[in-house]
Structure formats: C-alpha cells, structure tokens
Amino acid sequence: MTTNTSTLAIGARAVRKSFGDHVALDGVDLTVTKGTIFALLGPNGAGKTTVVNILSTLLKPDAGTATVAGFDVATHPADVRESISLTGQFAAVDEILTGRENLILMARLRRVKDAGQTADDLLARFQLTDAAKRRVATYSGGMRRRLDIAMSLIGNPPVIFLDEPTTGLDPQARIEVWNSVKELAGQGTTVLLTTQYLDEAEQLADRIAILHQGRIIANGTLAELKQLLPPAKVEYVEKQPTLEDVFLAIVGATGTDGDPAMTAASAPTSKEQR
Numbered sequence: 001m002t003t004n005t006s007t008l009a010i011g012a013r014a015v016r017k018s019f020g021d022h023v024a025l026d027g028v029d030l031t032v033t034k035g036t037i038f039a040l041l042g043p044n045g046a047g048k049t050t051v052v053n054i055l056s057t058l059l060k061p062d063a064g065t066a067t068v069a070g071f072d073v074a075t076h077p078a079d080v081r082e083s084i085s086l087t088g089q090f091a092a093v094d095e096i097l098t099g100r101e102n103l104i105l106m107a108r109l110r111r112v113k114d115a116g117q118t119a120d121d122l123l124a125r126f127q128l129t130d131a132a133k134r135r136v137a138t139y140s141g142g143m144r145r146r147l148d149i150a151m152s153l154i155g156n157p158p159v160i161f162l163d164e165p166t167t168g169l170d171p172q173a174r175i176e177v178w179n180s181v182k183e184l185a186g187q188g189t190t191v192l193l194t195t196q197y198l199d200e201a202e203q204l205a206d207r208i209a210i211l212h213q214g215r216i217i218a219n220g221t222l223a224e225l226k227q228l229l230p231p232a233k234v235e236y237v238e239k240q241p242t243l244e245d246v247f248l249a250i251v252g253a254t255g256t257d258g259d260p261a262m263t264a265a266s267a268p269t270s271k272e273q274r
C-alpha cells in the first residue's frame, strides 16, 4: 500500500468475498485517512455490510488484505477489535434494560473505570438524560439509534464503523446523528459509515466511495465526484422549499423524543421506525 502508514486508519486491497456462487465483493480497494469520515455508498445488496464485517473481523475475506488502526485483520484480529467499535445495521441495544444500564453494561465489558460517570456523560451528550431510567423498549427509533452510537463510543476507540446509522430515522433524528458523527471526527476519531442516502454522504463525508455489485466504481471527495459529470448547465428556476425544509420548519429542528408526553402529542409519526 502506498499510503503513509502513520496517517492510514483503514486500508483494504483486492478484497474478495463470495457466498456460495454469489460474488459479494469482487476486489475492493479502500484507504481511509485518520480522523476523517468515509462514506461507503451503495444500493441494497451492493456489499456494504460485507465490507464492514470484513474490516471489523466478523467475516474473513476469501482473498485480499485489510488493515485497521495499523493491524492486519487476518493476522491480528484481536488487536483490530480492541481498536474499533461497530454499530451494526440493526440496533443492538438490550430492550429489557434502561438506556443507562445498557451504557453501564458496555462500559464494564470494555473495562472502563468509572462506568456510571461514563454512562451519565454519554446520556447527556446524546440528549438521553431524561429517558435514562426508562426501558429501551419504550424508546423511539431515533433514541435507540442514538443510544447505540453512544454505546459504540465507550472506551474511545480510534476507528468507528457505522452501518447505515440513520436508516429509518426521521429528519431531526438524522440531523442529530450527523452532528454526533461530525463531532467524533472533529475529535480525531476515524469514521467509516455506510449509507444508501446520497445527502447523508454529501453532508458528512470527507471522501465517498460508491460500491456497486461488489466493486468500487467511484471514489473521491464530493468535489471530485461531481467533476465526473459534465459541467452543469445554468438554468434559472424558482427555488421551492423541499419537503424537509417544510417539515423542519413546522416540527422544529430539535427532536422531542426525550419527553414521552410531548412526543405522543406533537409528533406521532416521528416515533415510528419506517
């Protein structure tokens, strides 16, 4: 690999993976620089979760090499696991426990010294303090996702994988997750996220790779990707607000899901996982 190893957080080269006859990854190359946000964009079945699972050592590649935080996933999987956290495509919080209990459990698993204080700090940071003592079964989809991401930050891993962090969230909850991700990268954490949403990649990512049928078909900054198309034609159109602008203007930019009474009365549809 030609990239400077001191700035390389994630590197993959010629990674291949098949499930039976089905080729899920057909030679994937990636480099992610430390402290940046990298978005892996692709439709259903493109291979995004397979890439994340290989980089996080949940799956072994059939061929190719990958390093994460300086460790080879094939030869040093335990060191890779110590250096990462993975927030999977489907929230992995325990419904029976409260939000605070989930965080404390994770803090103990990660051998963090002051588990209670760590949990309280994260609850505050993710606007979950009011809901801290409620069972997660009563949380909205956005609250679960925020708790899931909060859990992944315990122990300050240098590399974080987020597999479709905002799928199923309402616009406010998506913006809250985006802000948390930006904050993480601002503190030097490397984030690799997968998404099907073009606007999510546009909003968040320093670099974007487009995965299609197991191959990376484009890779670059947003500006570089835009240059792949011919220069835009200038047309004068009246700009109408988007539905998202209208939604946010009416509902407000901050979520209300910390307060169950408010949410039930004022934004019933925002409670549902779509």
Ligand SMILES: Nc1ncnc2c1ncn2[C@@H]1O[C@H](COP(=O)(O)OP(=O)(O)OP(=O)(O)O)[C@@H](O)[C@H]1O
Residues within 6 Å of the ligand: 019, 022, 023, 024, 042, 043, 044, 045, 046, 047, 048, 049, 050, 051, 089, 196
């Ligand atoms: N364990 C498995 N066994 C068989 N096929 C699998 C397995 N895991 C993934 N696949 C197949 O590999 C391909 C890539 O799957 P993957 O889950 O990586 O896609 P994805 O980009 O994450 O899709 P989505 O957006 O739906 O989450 C799909 O065709 C999928 O059916």
Ligand SMILES: [Mg+2]
Residues within 6 Å of the ligand: 048, 049, 050, 089, 163
């Ligand atoms: Mg997936």
